[in-house]
Amino acid sequence: MNHWLIMPILFPAVVAPLLALAVRKDILLARVFSVGSTVCLLLLGLLLMGMASDGTTRTYSLGNWPSPYGIVLVLDRLTAIMLVLTAVLGLCVLLYSINGCDRRGEHFHPLFQFQLMGLNGAFLTGDLFNLFVFFEILLIASYGLMVHGGGPARMRAGIQYVVINLVGSSIFLLALGLIYGVTGTLNMADLAEKVPQIPKGDEALLYTGAVMLLVVFGLKSAIVPFQFWLPGTYANAAGPVAALFSIMTKVGAYSIIRVFTLMFGESAGTGAWFATSWLMPAAAITMVLGMIGVVAARSLGQQASFAALGSMGTLLIAIAGFTAATESAALYYLIHSTLGIAAMFLLIDAVVIRRPGFGDELSAAPKIKHVGLIGSMFFLAVIAVIGMPPLSGFVGKLLILDAVKPLYGWGVIWALILSTSLLGLIGFASSGSILFWKSGECDGELTPTGPTPIALPMVAIGSLLVLLIFLTGAAGPVTAYLDATAAQLFEPHQYIEAVLRPVGAVTK
Numbered sequence: 001m002n003h004w005l006i007m008p009i010l011f012p013a014v015v016a017p018l019l020a021l022a023v024r025k026d027i028l029l030a031r032v033f034s035v036g037s038t039v040c041l042l043l044l045g046l047l048l049m050g051m052a053s054d055g056t057t058r059t060y061s062l063g064n065w066p067s068p069y070g071i072v073l074v075l076d077r078l079t080a081i082m083l084v085l086t087a088v089l090g091l092c093v094l095l096y097s098i099n100g101c102d103r104r105g106e107h108f109h110p111l112f113q114f115q116l117m118g119l120n121g122a123f124l125t126g127d128l129f130n131l132f133v134f135f136e137i138l139l140i141a142s143y144g145l146m147v148h149g150g151g152p153a154r155m156r157a158g159i160q161y162v163v164i165n166l167v168g169s170s171i172f173l174l175a176l177g178l179i180y181g182v183t184g185t186l187n188m189a190d191l192a193e194k195v196p197q198i199p200k201g202d203e204a205l206l207y208t209g210a211v212m213l214l215v216v217f218g219l220k221s222a223i224v225p226f227q228f229w230l231p232g233t234y235a236n237a238a239g240p241v242a243a244l245f246s247i248m249t250k251v252g253a254y255s256i257i258r259v260f261t262l263m264f265g266e267s268a269g270t271g272a273w274f275a276t277s278w279l280m281p282a283a284a285i286t287m288v289l290g291m292i293g294v295v296a297a298r299s300l301g302q303q304a305s306f307a308a309l310g311s312m313g314t315l316l317i318a319i320a321g322f323t324a325a326t327e328s329a330a331l332y333y334l335i336h337s338t339l340g341i342a343a344m345f346l347l348i349d350a351v352v353i354r355r356p357g358f359g360d361e362l363s364a365a366p367k368i369k370h371v372g373l374i375g376s377m378f379f380l381a382v383i384a385v386i387g388m389p390p391l392s393g394f395v396g397k398l399l400i401l402d403a404v405k406p407l408y409g410w411g412v413i414w415a416l417i418l419s420t421s422l423l424g425l426i427g428f429a430s431s432g433s434i435l436f437w438k439s440g441e442c443d444g445e446l447t448p449t450g451p452t453p454i455a456l457p458m459v460a461i462g463s464l465l466v467l468l469i470f471l472t473g474a475a476g477p478v479t480a481y482l483d484a485t486a487a488q489l490f491e492p493h494q495y496i497e498a499v500l501r502p503v504g505a506v507t508k
Contacts, residue, residue, distance in 0.1 A: 004051070005060035005073050007044050008083055008120040012037055016113035024106060031098055034109040038094050041116060042087035049080035053481070055488065057498035059126070067126070067499050068187030074126040074499060077485035078331075082123040082254055085335055088467065089247055089342055090116050096346050096460035097240040099353075099453050104149040104238070111148075114141035115244065122251050126499055128179065128186040128213075131255065132172050135220075139165050142248065145241045146233065157236035164229045168219045171212050178209030189499035191263045192492055195271075207271050210264055214275055217259070220252030222312055224285040230309050231293065235301035239349020242304070243342040249312050250334055256319055257327060261489045265322070279320035284416055287313025291420035294427035300351065300360035303431055304344045307385050310420060311337040317417070318400045321407055328486035329399035332479060336392040336471055340384040343464035347378050350457060351435065355446055362431050364438040366446045370454060375436040377461055382432065384468045386424035392471040397421065399479065 015037040023029040051058065052075055060073040094112065102108040118138025125131050143165075147158040180186055182202045183194045198206050215226075222230040230249070234242045260275045268274075290310025297303035315337060318330035352360050354368040368374070380391070387393035397417060404410045471478060488494065 002051075002058055002060060004044065004048060005058060005075050005124065006062070008041055008048070008087075009073075009117055009124065011040055011044070012113040012117035012120070016110045016117065019113060020107060020110035024110070027103060030109045031102065034112060035091070035094055035098075037113060038087060038091045038116065041120070042084070042091055045080065045084035045087045048075055049077075049084050051075065052077045052080040055484065057488075057495050059498050059502055061502075067502075068185050068190035071130055072126040072187065072499055073124040074189075074495065075124065076495065077481070077488050078254075078257070079123050081331065081335070081482075081485065082250075083120060085250075085338060086116060086119045086123070086247060089244065089338060092460045092463050093240050093244045093342065093346070095463075096243070096349075096457045099457045101149075101238055101240050101349070105144075107144060108148055111141045111144040112244070114138075115145065117141075119247065119251065123254060126188055128176055128188060128191075128259075132169070132176060135172070135251070136169060138248070138251070139169070142245065145244070146237055148241055149238045154236045154238075157232045161229060161233045164219070164226075168216050171219075172216045175209045175212035175216065178205050178212070182206045182209070187499070188259070188262055189496045192267070192496050193500070195263055196267050196269045203270070207274070210271070210274070213259060214256070214278065217252045217255045218279075218282065221249050221256070221316060222252075222286070222309055223279075223316055224282045224289065224313075227286055227289065227309055231302060231305040234305035234308060234345070235299065239345050239352065242301075243345040243349075246308060246338050246341040246345065249308070250315075250338055253312070253315055253319060253330075253334060256316075257330070257489065261322065261327070262492050262495060265490070265492060267492070273322050276320050276322055279316060283313050283316035283320055284413070285313070286310070287317065287416060287420050289313075291423040291427070294424050295430075297427065297431075298362055300348045300362065300431060300435075301345075303362075303427060304341065304348055307344065307424065307428075308337075308341045310424065311341060311385070314397070314400065314417060314420075317413060318403060321404055323403070323406070324483070324486040324490050325403040326400070326407075327489055328479065328482045329396070329403040331482045331485060332392075332399055332471075332475075333396035335478075336384070336396045336468065339464050339467050339471070340381060340393060343377075343381045343461055343468070344385055346457070346461045346464070347374065347381055350374055350461070351378075358446075362434050364434055368446055371436060373454075373458065375432075377458075377465060378432060378436070380465050380468075382428040384465075386428060387421050388425065390472060392468045392475070395472055395475050 019030055019033055058075045062071040115138055118134050121134035143162050146161055147154055182205050219226040266272055287310050290306050290313055293306030294303050315333050318326045348360055358365040384391040384393045387397040404413050
């Protein structure tokens, strides 16, 4: 049995209580342990990606209980990608947070590690019940991070966020009950075998449960009509927290890809690919609403939040195609949008702490400290997020446009993606001119009320931007790996055999 598979869960699960109990009064030690843990997660992710790159699906059975009776973790190319992305994002956000953001609440570092644990577990788990468990772990941690730093606006947004996710968790449990009642299992591989064999009389219950799962994953992804929670939540969270949350919606997107290619894909019979009929129009509306919000926003936080919403719409359009080409394009855009949106939120936080009295309002103010460096980074991040050439957002949208051509209504999809990109350009051009051009015409210079360290925060933001540039320059090998990942998704028999009939826990 390969014990490396459980380490991305076990490592933060050990470090988080240590941070909460042993070193919570010593911020320096807390930072050392937290950063060290996240670096180890990145190294583990890269190791697991190397293991998965041979196309083998590997499993880890907790307690050595055989599937489908025991808890199983599964590693394939898709899982490895998400583990590395989580660790990279976590490390960059953590480095930025050491600018003093982590001092605003006593439990920032333990909550951060629990968040990473929940994310890694959601990507590794091989059954729906434990997907629910890891959802709850990462959500509980996110509740604490959401209100980090305090304030009435943040508390109101946090309460809304908690209530919405409690509703989602209740629906998730009901869905699991329906599916288990019909099939007698929640193991994903076992379900993939049993769904096509369900008697006609039980199909209604099964697909009611499946639709409820889609609702839950849609809520996590902030897709219409469940998108209303995202703008207020992200705009009111602390900048580093909002940056980390850029991968939270991707958990919903990942779950849609995993569940609806494995369990309700080609072999599902009459219900094959049923998610497309709801997902595609909802994703298109989400994209349009998000980019309209970018133009209408009156603060940088709102603008970045609506950009995150619009990017989820674009991502889910690609996912809803449910072909190898669209899933490969979706994965490229998923990586890009996670890094790009995170960089945007970190830059907004850097602007806010240098604009006392003005915050993130889109209004002219005296010149901020380090305006040249921050303005240049903001320009690069905007180009990436809205999908302008030459950065990865442009490549991602080109891949999506090319992948959807065989789909019915592809012309409408093209028109919506191109027109919403124009809306994003208009919105961010307006805010950029106000912040970095018109503000230069105001007399004086703003003096931050607290310290404004430049080294680690700019290294963190710069690292995200460098990764976006790398994603552009290495588009060829990256898309080749993603093509192989998408092809593996559409060969579910390999996943099923590895989980249910392992040979030494490894099956090719």
